[in-house]
Each structure stands twice: as structure tokens, then as C-alpha cells.
Amino acid sequence: MKSIFRGRHFITLDDYAREEIDIMLEVSLDLKKKFAMGVPTPYLQYQTIFLMFFEQSTRTRNSMEAGISQLGGHANYLDTSGMQIAHGESAKDTAIVLSRYGQAIACRYCDWGIGNKYLKEMARWSTVPVMNLQCDLYHPFQGLADLMTMKEKIGDLKGVKVSIIWAYAESRKKPISVPLSQVLLFPRYGMDVVLAHPKGYELPDWVIEKARANAARHGGTVTVTNNEAEAYEGAHIVIPKNWGNWVTDQSTSVIDDHLVANKSWICTEEKMATAGKEVMYMHALPADRGNEVVDSVIDGPHSIVYDEAENRLHTAKAVMTLLMGGWGQKLPL
Ligand code: CP
Numbered sequence: 001m002k003s004i005f006r007g008r009h010f011i012t013l014d015d016y017a018r019e020e021i022d023i024m025l026e027v028s029l030d031l032k033k034k035f036a037m038g039v040p041t042p043y044l045q046y047q048t049i050f051l052m053f054f055e056q057s058t059r060t061r062n063s064m065e066a067g068i069s070q071l072g073g074h075a076n077y078l079d080t081s082g083m084q085i086a087h088g089e090s091a092k093d094t095a096i097v098l099s100r101y102g103q104a105i106a107c108r109y110c111d112w113g114i115g116n117k118y119l120k121e122m123a124r125w126s127t128v129p130v131m132n133l134q135c136d137l138y139h140p141f142q143g144l145a146d147l148m149t150m151k152e153k154i155g156d157l158k159g160v161k162v163s164i165i166w167a168y169a170e171s172r173k174k175p176i177s178v179p180l181s182q183v184l185l186f187p188r189y190g191m192d193v194v195l196a197h198p199k200g201y202e203l204p205d206w207v208i209e210k211a212r213a214n215a216a217r218h219g220g221t222v223t224v225t226n227n228e229a230e231a232y233e234g235a236h237i238v239i240p241k242n243w244g245n246w247v248t249d250q251s252t253s254v255i256d257d258h259l260v261a262n263k264s265w266i267c268t269e270e271k272m273a274t275a276g277k278e279v280m281y282m283h284a285l286p287a288d289r290g291n292e293v294v295d296s297v298i299d300g301p302h303s304i305v306y307d308e309a310e311n312r313l314h315t316a317k318a319v320m321t322l323l324m325g326g327w328g329q330k331l332p333l
Helices: 018-037 059-070 091-101 115-125 140-154 177-189 205-218 228-232 305-324
Strands: 048-053 074-079 104-109 130-135 161-166 192-196 221-225 237-241
Touching (some): 048 059, 048 091, 048 130, 059 130, 091 104, 104 115, 130 140, 140 177, 140 237, 161 177, 161 228, 177 205, 177 221, 177 237, 192 205, 205 221, 221 228
Parallel strands (some): 048 074, 048 104, 161 192
């Protein structure tokens, strides 16, 4: 394979071959070891990344900011409500101008039907890598950190049953980008993926088709079910997490009758007891405690949520190092 990452955009992991994702994971692990040992990693000295946020963030913002500092560079945090975007400045003009000031642009924009299109428009005009910090469709940094965490805990993921399970939440109508990224990525590692949700919370058909094609190619399976119990039964990893019914209902209201009717979709100790003995509980965080999951599970012995969150730092550093640094040929964007 070519070792060319420098200059590429990072909108979705679908744009990267599995061998390239493996390199990202190896670099992440190397950076994690060096972080643990206190070995300096000044791979991006004097480089600037712009972090544009249309929404709130804890992990994504801070893993990127801390990460670029640890690589010797600098992040400009940009709340887009304080940019001329708020007065209507275009994605094109924003991307071209920021490209002239620094070495990468990263952006979070999750509005349904808008976010991914905005990122792709930025990528079209930017002359530096554009990184997706989560949009309405994809959350590639989260997918990569999840994969790293699972490989650390289990090793070879072939045949591992991972269940992505819809869960009730009242905090916000969450994007579908986390489960969507996971259901596309995990079958590429031969996992047996179960996607469980109540009727009305479907992911787009093209996602399921692509996930099944990935599974066929790499020896895994993809099962879609409305049966929550089937997802927990014998699972090695469960990822119960809320997402909004964006595909079937584009309204932005958070709580409606359909949501409330599915309040029983909460991760409990009883449900965890039907999974594998060593089952691991994952969640991208923030979790809606008491609605998505009970405290005794997320704080209990099966939970690996903080290791998962830590890996956001190491994977963020790996992606920035590979796309902003390196000696490879800079590909024309
Ligand atoms: N998991 C995740 O993206 O967290 P934040 O929303 O806090 O960035």
C-alpha cells in the first residue's frame, strides 16, 4: 500500500482502505505509548489547525486541542457563532481564507441534511486537509477510537458480536453519525454486528447495504432487528446509545410520543446479564444517565467508557500527524 496520508481530507473512514486504517491505529498506539512514557512527539511544530464548532463538545474539542499541543502545534478554537458565518459568509470563502492561515481545518456541524454537505463544500475549496469532527452522517474520529479500544481489549475482532443498540434519551435529538460510522466500520474487521432499534429509528438503507457489503467482503455479518433482547444475548460488546429518528422524521423536537413509547430501551444490569460473561459496555459519551443507561452499568465492571474516551486523544493525534505531517507526497486536493 502507499504510505500517503499527507494532505488528505478526513470526512469519513470510508475514504480510507482498511490497511490505511490499520496504520492509523498503529500510529495511535505508538503515540499512546510515548504519551505514557513522557517521550516528546513534536511532529507538527509550528502548525495550526482551525477547529470550527457549530455545536458543543467536550471530548472532540479537547482531544484535538490537547493533541495538537502535544504534537508541537496550535489549535484556534472557533465558535462559529462568533465568525462571519453567522452573517452568511460562505463555506467556500471561509475554507479558502483559513487555508491560507494554517495547515488544517476541522469542523463539527451536525444539522440534519446540512452538516455533511457543508464539510464537503469546505473540502472542495480548502487547500489544506478538512477533518470531520462530527456531522449529520459521520463521526470518523469516534469510530477510530472505538475500534482502537476494542482491539486493545480483545485483539482480533473477527467473529466478535458487537451490538449497536438504540437507547432512550431526553437530552437532545442526537445525530445518527455515531451508529452510522460504527455499522459501516465494524464489519470491515469481520465482526458480527447487530443493529437494534425500535421501529422509526432506522439508519438509511444505503448504510445497511454498504455495511452488508463490507461484511460479505471481510467475513462478518450485519443483522438489523427491532428486538432489543436479541441484541444483548451473548454479545461480547454492547453499545446502547440514543440517536434521533432523523431518517423517518426530520422535526427537531426532542421529546415526542414515539420517543416516550420506547422508554424501556435503557441499558440495565438485567439486560447485561443476558450478554456474554465478559461483555464490555461502550458509549461515545456524553451519556444520558438514567435514560440511556443505569449508573450501576456505566460505573460498573463491564464499562470501558473512559478508556474509549481516552483513545479519542491518541487517535486524534494520529490522524493529525498523518494528514498534516509526514514526508509523503502531498496529494493535490
Ligand atoms: N463523543 C463525542 O464526540 O463527545 P463530544 O460531543 O463531547 O465531543
